[in-house]
Amino acid sequence: MMPPTQGTTTPDTTGIARWQMPSLVVGIIGLVACAIGWFLDPTAFFRAYLPGYLFWFEIVVGALGVLMLQYVTGGEWGILIRRPLGAAARTVGWMLVLFLPIALGMHAIYSWTDPNFVAHDKALQLKAGYLNITFFLIRAAFYFFCWILWAWRIRVLSLKFYQDRSPYTALSRQKWAASGLVMITLTLTFTAFDWIMSLEPKWYSTMFGINFFISAGLAAFAFVIFFLTRLADTPAMADILKPMHFRDLGNLMLTFVMLWAYTAFSEFLLIWYANIKEEIPHFLVREAGVWGFIAVLLIVFHFFLPFFMLLMRAIKDRPSTIAVVAVIVLVMRFIGLYWLTEPSYSGVHFHFSWMTLASLVGVGGIWLYAFIGQLKGQTIIPIHETWVEEAVREGALKANA
Template sequence: MTSSDLTTPRIFEARLPALIIGVGALAICAIALFFDPLHALRGYLIGWLFCLGISIGSMCIVMMHHLTGGAWGWLVRRPAESAGLTFLLLAILFIPIAIGAKVLFPWASTAAAAESVLVRHREPYFHTALTLFRALVFFVLWIVWGWRLHALSLEYDRTLDPTIASKLRRYSASGLVMVFITMSLAGMDWIASREVDWYSSTFGLALIVGQGVAGTAFLIVMLQLLRNAPRVSDAIKEKNRFHDLGNLLLTVVVLWAYISFAQLLVIWMGNMQDDITWFYHRTHRGWKVIAILLITIHFGLPFILLLFQGSKRNLRILATIAGGLLFMRAIDVIWMIVPSSRASAPRIISWLDPIGIVGVFGIWFSVFLTLLKRHPLIPLAFERVIEIVPYGRSKERQPAA
């Protein structure tokens, strides 16, 4: 709390403006609710899923770092933990989605049930109360893990007690399993279920890896925004450190492309009526342009740029690539949500979609910065745990058993 490095980065001045812009954009959504409830709620859902992706992705990065170690993770641990603390906020922001579920999701809509035998058939699993209860379970789990990872990490900072480090590893191992199961189910409930005649067993994994891209990209952008804070600037002096973050970004981008393509290929080869609606709706009526943009700018361009060492060892260039990827994540969420609106509603983008993203992200970012500001930006343990080796890469000291 007292350390002076907390006040220096200018990004913390953005808390109030972000909050005002966010609340303003959501006020527009709220007004639009009266004459265009579908688009107002849909824009809000898109913004909410975008922020959820950053939080889930960031939490996965922290858990991965607890399990693997390495100097890179210490640079982004605090921002990632703060993003993991926002699940309570995201749960509160979910309330409008739960109330408006009738408009957004076929499983909550009596009209959709009347139209489609599939919706009626899925009633036992997608019963409205049950689906919302599942959401509650997901939120409780995410909140608990986000909170424990943050609290234990602060305690480790104070004590450097190896038993806490091993407790963190246990939370991380179980947490990664937990996130992959819960987020796969949540992806079915909140995204894939909107495309009624569609099944895919890869969807959950593709979604989570996409969120991993969002989390990694967001953390790199945060590192660039915080780079002038004294201890942060010391910690990023060695180029090898954030170079690894660039490698991680390359890995998740390639993995995202690989899994997304695997999903397309399986559906393409099967060529069955039940499977194709997802890609059919997303490659017709102009959505093909977005699909090509996803291939070229969410994968092709960052893939080529991140192959070069020069772009990973220059934080400004790396953060620019990450910022572009974060933007493409928003496009990807729009591409996942908008084309599967009900047949009665047009499957085209609305001016309320970007407004929803700005609204939810503004509020989320403001809360995130407030949470981040409470503690030192680089864990105090960093200097004590990281050993600088002459003529070599810095290594993490093994904690004494």
């Protein structure tokens, strides 16, 4: 059933597949290091694990969100990245397994799990109906259920589309994607509140969820752009990937960089300006000492540098240069997450543990293994989809003529 030429852009021909086993080995080494950390100092391990996990988690849920956005809007920009996005989104089941250390280590990670701590605080008692262990776990289970359901439905409909090529299948996939966007906006908002914002249980900010799902989208874009640049030189893809494609994707990444800066800056400005004791401690801690230096790094490398680089066509069009931007963005995403989570424990004092690095590598290795596994068995470019779209367009032209 497969046309012969379709075989040329599979993970095997592009050389992606050979990264799968090394990723697994690196991942296992990382997780073994994590296990050692767990034995040495469980509290420190759990706290170090959170940012390492969140970094990869962002890429996965961001990919699911961008994938659905692409199915709703149907822009041409998405055709080249559908498959990697879909593969990344389908690894969400693995992220559920990798979430277990957080569920198990809640006592170490979240101060509100301590009844003594809550007993001395009126505000925490008032929100105990939301911030309690049972409800937290129920919510996490519900979020994962939703993400898995939508990733699975979209997969099933895409496979069905491959078989029947019916526009009705595409339409029903589009409907799932539209409702999925509502779902993912809400679930990611509350994920951000639950998993990150509640690290400082008394602090709150309505922008937090918005900034988080924009960050996830940005991370997903940076990842798939980097992924495509790795393929650009392979014989199988050299004819397909054109500067125009990287320019389109670069513009979208630029949009996300700007949205990230817009939401992060608005949040900071409004809290700084109002300067009330409920909110300002969050930034006072993160402005002090090394954290303050990292905040400046975020301003420069998470916004200004990628912003100006992505304005330039010479950089956007070339795989070798846009890859640099993507890597800068990804590195800054991790630093941003670390800057968001760690000061909740260490206060104004800077602290970095080898276990964070071990978690980042461990989760990352396992995740890359799963990601490449999901890519296998299909072409990287969904050629049949473009056929049908063109066929519909041509049919319409004939109908109108």
